[in-house]
Amino acid sequence: MTFSWTRHRFAGGALALDVANSVILRFDPARSVDRFAKPAQLDAFAKAAGEFSAERALFGTPAALQKPNEASFIAMREAIDRYFRACVSEAETPRLLASLLEAVATILPLGAKGSLEAETAYSALRLLSETEKKRIRICGNCGWLFIDRSKNRSRIWCDMSVCGNRVKAARHYNARKDRLP
Numbered sequence: 001m002t003f004s005w006t007r008h009r010f011a012g013g014a015l016a017l018d019v020a021n022s023v024i025l026r027f028d029p030a031r032s033v034d035r036f037a038k039p040a041q042l043d044a045f046a047k048a049a050g051e052f053s054a055e056r057a058l059f060g061t062p063a064a065l066q067k068p069n070e071a072s073f074i075a076m077r078e079a080i081d082r083y084f085r086a087c088v089s090e091a092e093t094p095r096l097l098a099s100l101l102e103a104v105a106t107i108l109p110l111g112a113k114g115s116l117e118a119e120t121a122y123s124a125l126r127l128l129s130e131t132e133k134k135r136i137r138i139c140g141n142c143g144w145l146f147i148d149r150s151k152n153r154s155r156i157w158c159d160m161s162v163c164g165n166r167v168k169a170a171r172h173y174n175a176r177k178d179r180l181p
Contacts, residue, residue: 005048011158013147016123020081076103
């Protein structure tokens with residue numbers, strides 16, 4: 001299956017959330033896909049982050065992930081995902097926070113300044129501020145994490161042009177189908 005990193009893949013609003021969202025359909029084991037399973041995708045992600053990530057002004061284009069740091073990077077991705085999903089569902093625990101901080105503390109000495117792993121760790125730390133944490137949501141369509149920066153904090157889709165349209169089109173289709181004899 002061919003795949004490319006597009007603007008939609010960076011709908012999280014923060015590099016750490018975009019990294020967490022690299023597992024597609026995370027909660028459907030039959031259809032779940034880890035976009036970082038192939039090393040070439042990790043390299044391509046770093047390059048695309050410099051072009052599409054909402055935090056690109058802070059870090060530019062991060063250097064590709066160093067191979068020896070891959071397992072620690074994936075562990076940090078999973079800790080980011082668990083912690084911020086728990087924050088959204090108000091099930092945040094000190095243990096999840098400790099796990100996230102431990103994963104970040106493991107990565108920071110390994111990743112050179114400007115590397116994908118270091119910039120993702122810094123992004124996760126920035127998200128810990130109360131203001132940012134309160135704005136994190138889970139997409140009602142795909143389940144990705146994203147920051148709701150809307151004025152009234154009512155956004156329910158990671159990307160209106162993709163997930164929002166899919167939900168609205170399905171709703172329209174079902175409404176029309178129900179009206180047909």
